[in-house]
Amino acid sequence: MDLAAFRALEPLCWRAPSAHNTQPWRLRYERWAITVGWDPADMLPAGDPSGRDLRLSLGAFVETCLIVAADAGLRLDWVADHDEHDRRVGRLRPARQPYRTPFRTSEVWDRRTDRGRFTGGPDADVLAAVDAVARRAGGGVRLVPGAGRLGALLRAADRQVYADPAVVAELRRWLRLDPGRPDYRADGLSDRCLGLSRPAAAGLRAALAAYPVLRPLGLARLLAAGDDPLARGGAVLALVAPPDLDAPGEVEFGRVLMRVWLTLHAAGLAAHPLSQLVDVAATRDVLGALLDVAPQRVVHVTRVGRPVAAAPRSARRVGGGGAGRRVAASGGPKCVSDNNAVLVVSRGAVTFGG
């Protein structure tokens, strides 16, 4: 029964974050469980050749499913069962009790990646809270020291990443620069979410058409809305995993990542990931040295701070995406999506209206 009821919650679960907003997860409803797998069409073989970000994204989705189900009163838990051949990471299955979590569906709905300006970074209490979240899974969250050096590191990482034509081709596939196209409201990275003005989006389109004539750093600057993201404020945090994290461990750490982001969100802070610092071996090595940990243990790096303005909501393939807004409601959060679907969520029930 709880499995069937879960179907109605899917649009909320799809609010989970994923690299390039590819939404790689797929659900298979079976008699006794819902298998969580992935679609290879939504992988990033050039930008994420090891599949680390795929697995972090799948873990973030699993955690989101558990939170949303628990908030609706559904009793589901998670059994990891990683199988590359079957392209699955595990199963959601009926449980005696709802999943225990401090987070609510309203937080899942409201959280968003914010690439804009931040007024300040996390204070000591917030840092301790996110570190505690990761410590419970054998890892930690660390403030990356050496702010002066990070700008140069980021430029070095960008230069290397965008020098690879396969990475640029992949990025082009997931960029959404034309609001007139239907996929603008389905997935990928829109100009609005990247903080690009209309002229900047047109410039990026032209630059992509001219690639590889354009120098890689020029492309990075256009993508970073013209300036250095680190100049937009906040602090840089690293998610450190236990040594020798295997593929199922990365999925588990995606769950940790989601809990870290929701902890930040609950404290009024937002995250802007800077995955290129981890993707490029040389910059990951420097991060490892700065943090005094083995570089392989640094699985995610993100700029964190208090947003100056609300970031746009990113698109989703399920449940309407785009600039959804939350409206006042009694008895639970009520969300309005771009296509004017209304989702009312309260313990035990989700209803959709026009």
Ligand SMILES: Cc1cc2nc3c(=O)[nH]c(=O)nc-3n(C[C@H](O)[C@H](O)[C@H](O)COP(=O)(O)O)c2cc1C
């Ligand atoms: C594992 C992972 C890696 C990510 N890396 C980056 C990144 O390097 N740069 C960036 O701007 N956003 C990054 N993101 C954020 C995604 O682009 C974002 O989650 C997605 O577009 C959906 O938007 P939302 O988080 O606002 O829901 C990453 C997200 C995840 C889960």
